[in-house]
Amino acid sequence: MIQQLIGKIQKMNAPIVVGLDPMLEYIPEYIKQAAYEEKGETLAGAAEAIWQFNKGIVDATYDLIPAVKPQIAMYEQFGIEGLIAYKRTVDYCKEKGLVVIGDIKRGDIGSTSAAYAVGHLGKVKIGNNSYYGFDEDFATVNPYLGSDGIKPFIEVCKEEKKGLFILVKTSNPSSGEFQDKLVEGRPLYELVGEKVAEWGSEHMSEDYSYIGAVVGATYPEMGKVLRKLMPKSYILVPGYGAQGGKAEDLIHYFNKDGLGAIVNSSRGIIAAYKAKGYEKFGESAYADASRQAVIDMKEDIQSALVKSGVVR
Ligand SMILES: O=c1ccn([C@@H]2O[C@H](COP(=O)(O)O)[C@@H](O)[C@H]2O)c(=O)[nH]1
Numbered sequence: 001m002i003q004q005l006i007g008k009i010q011k012m013n014a015p016i017v018v019g020l021d022p023m024l025e026y027i028p029e030y031i032k033q034a035a036y037e038e039k040g041e042t043l044a045g046a047a048e049a050i051w052q053f054n055k056g057i058v059d060a061t062y063d064l065i066p067a068v069k070p071q072i073a074m075y076e077q078f079g080i081e082g083l084i085a086y087k088r089t090v091d092y093c094k095e096k097g098l099v100v101i102g103d104i105k106r107g108d109i110g111s112t113s114a115a116y117a118v119g120h121l122g123k124v125k126i127g128n129n130s131y132y133g134f135d136e137d138f139a140t141v142n143p144y145l146g147s148d149g150i151k152p153f154i155e156v157c158k159e160e161k162k163g164l165f166i167l168v169k170t171s172n173p174s175s176g177e178f179q180d181k182l183v184e185g186r187p188l189y190e191l192v193g194e195k196v197a198e199w200g201s202e203h204m205s206e207d208y209s210y211i212g213a214v215v216g217a218t219y220p221e222m223g224k225v226l227r228k229l230m231p232k233s234y235i236l237v238p239g240y241g242a243q244g245g246k247a248e249d250l251i252h253y254f255n256k257d258g259l260g261a262i263v264n265s266s267r268g269i270i271a272a273y274k275a276k277g278y279e280k281f282g283e284s285a286y287a288d289a290s291r292q293a294v295i296d297m298k299e300d301i302q303s304a305l306v307k308s309g310v311v312r
Contacts, residue, residue, distance in 0.1 A: 001137045001162050002210040002234060005099045006259060008066030014298045015254070017101060017236070018061055018290075019266025020070040020089060022050040026271040028283040031056075047081035050074070053286075054089045057270055058096055060287035061294050067099040069236075069264050090136055101165065101236065102136030107149045113141075114152035122156040138163045140214060140236070143192055154203060154211065163210035163234075168193045168226060171216025171239030189222060190229060197230040208259070209233050215253065217245025217263065224252035227260065235261045241268030241297070247304035258311040263301060269293045 009015050024032065027049050035049035058068070070093075075086035093100050106116040120139045123130040141153050143166050153164055169179055169189040179189045193213065200209030209232045215223050217239035227235065235253050239245040240263045253261040272278045272293035273286040281289035305311045 001099065002205050002208050002212075005066060005137075005163075005234070005262070006208060008099060009259070009262065012064060012066055013302065014065055014294075015259075015262050015301060016065060016294070016297055017067040017069050017262050017264045018057070018065055018269045018294065019103070019238070019264050020054050020057070020068050020093075020270065021074045021266040022053050022270065023074060024049065026267070026274070027053045028273075028286050030283065043078045043081040046078045047075075047085040050078075050082070051085040051088050053270075054085075055092060056287040057290045058089075058093055058098070060291040061269075062093075062096040062098055064291070064294050064298065065098065067101055067262065068093045069101040069103050069266070071103040071266065087134055090134055094135075094137075099138070100136045101138040101140070102134060103140050104136075105140050105142050105167065107142035107145050107153075109145060110148040110152055113145075113149045114155075117153040117156040121153070121162045122160050136162075138165060138212075140165045140167065142167050143195070147195075150199065154199060157210055158203065161205075161210075163212060165212045165214045165234075165236040166192070166196050166199075168196055168213040168230075169215045169219055169222050171218045171243055171245065175216065175219075187222075190225065193226045193229040196233055200230060200233040204232065207232070207257075212236060214238065216243075217250055217253075218243055220245075220249035220252065223250070227253055227255070231255065231260075234259075236264060237261055238264040238266075241265040247300040248308075250301065251304055251308040251310050254305065254310050256310070258305065263297075265293075265297055268297065 031052050032049045036045045039045040039048050075082035090100050118124050119133040180187045196213045200211040203211050212234035214236045215226050217237045269290050273281045273289035278289045
């Protein structure tokens with residue numbers, strides 16, 4: 001799957017991923033009203049609204065982007081109905097040829113991680129049958145429990161030819177509380193990055209590993225160090241746009257081959273119609289605003305990469 005992701009990034013010249021984080025406040029009133037008329041102001045109504053909203057954005061952008069990253073929390077808040085909308089979104093995106101990165105941030109003791117891995121990336125066995133559960137292409141995982149919490153995910157990825165993005169340095173303001181703590185003189189995120197590089201080197205697919213890392217756009221100096229520590233790992237970079245990360249901060253997340261990083265934007269794309277500069281679209285053309293925001297993001301990142309000499 002990492003090869004498919006890289007191939008799509010190259011073909012579309014777009015190292016970007018659209019985050020599908022559909023909070024109700026971003027969904028146009030006319031979509032919510034139609035969903036509530038059909039299913040009531042209920043969990044099912046909310047789930048219908050987020051599915052319709054997502055479909056509009058996917059239809060308007062799938063030809064420009066290699067991948068999407070649905071954030072499972074935005075669906076889980078609506079219980080089972082929300083998870084059904086999550087699954088519909090995953091399946092629809094795959095039908096449209098998009099690589100799906102499930103932002104699930106799981107990780108537990110080995111036996112529990114194995115169940116998460118099977119449910120999201122692999123197949124669960126029931127008697128003589130086996131079934132895919134959510135069936136995303138990649139998943140984000142939390143390494144806080146150590147190797148035995150990660151290895152079951154790696155095993156499933158190996159079998160299914162899928163991939164992981166392991167949290168190394170997150171984009172949020174308090175990520176340093178634990179991640180930056182010095183352990184034997186070195187920040188913890190560097191030690192996690194080295195471990196990701198080690199797991200990655202054991203699980204290669206051509207030039208890159210299918211074991212990648214998450215490094216926030218909001219810590220560019222750390223991103224530069226981590227790029228060097230994990231040369232073969234793809235970096236998923238959240239924090240561009242709504243969290244303040246800028247294209248020029250991201251050039252060191254890429255390798256000299258112009259590859260190695262994929263930048264996420266969620267609110268900046270899906271709620272573009274509410275943002276300054278996109279007023280002309282209005283609620284009814286929210287998906288066109290998202291398309292324009294994707295084009296703008298792509299140009300912004302490309303021009304920073306060209307200016308810095310990372311790509312020509
Ligand atoms: O370090 C991290 C890890 C994950 N995220 C997730 O990415 C998106 C960011 O959304 P924006 O609207 O573009 O800020 C969201 O799903 C986060 O849970 C992150 O931000 N930082």
